[in-house]
């Protein structure tokens with residue numbers, strides 16, 4: 001009985017503390033990487049979708065962080081791709097800290113990201129994920145049958161959402177990265193010599 005009460009109070013306290021969703025900052029990167037390691041394990045870098053992100057920057061204005069009491073607790077980013085001849089974005093990874101799940105934060109991150117992608121004129125978003133979760137945002141396997149990822153993937157997890165009707169009509173072939181090159185991390189940049 002006591003345990004149930006304690007659990008419920010903890011849940012209420014977590015729910016009562018507000019979250020903010022904002023554009024990702026460079027100072028978020030270390031915490032974002034720790035969150036992704038915790039959610040997906042270090043093997044995440046070998047996943048097929050990572051091939052669409054290697055060495056690329058996310059699409060302009062489409063990297064978001066969820067922050068609670070100054071701590072990063074959620075992340076989502078979108079990336080430019082060519083999806084079998086159609087311009088699109090690939091979404092991922094989406095992750096929420098395990099202490100903050102089931103309060104609508106994942107949904108809030110998804111809706112913020114999709115609304116901003118639509119506002120910026122993007123036509124379609126593709127992802128590899130669990131259909132029972134992503135169906136609530138409108139993702140389906142429709143128009144995905146003739147698309148492939150650059151590596152092994154489970155066909156029933158390849159999902160798409162048209163932000164503009166017909167944006168994925170006729171999409172057929174390999175999904176390939178088209179985003180701009182990522183800027184080198186600060187520590188990797190050559191130091192400028194100060195003039196004497």
Ligand SMILES: CC(C)(COP(=O)(O)OP(=O)(O)OC[C@H]1O[C@@H](n2cnc3c(N)ncnc32)[C@H](O)[C@@H]1OP(=O)(O)O)[C@@H](O)C(=O)NCCC(=O)NCCS
Pocket residue numbers: 039040094095096097100101102103104105106107108128129130132133
């Ligand atoms: C998936 C994830 C982002 C959801 O975050 P969240 O903040 O808990 O999401 P929300 O609170 O908006 O939604 C919770 C709902 O989604 C459901 N849900 C969560 N993960 C799900 C999944 N994989 N399949 C189906 N439903 C799922 C929950 O059961 C809950 O359902 P309800 O609304 O009927 O109660 C979070 O669980 C997470 O980070 N998981 C680990 C990383 C991951 O799997 N990322 C997605 C890659 S496919």
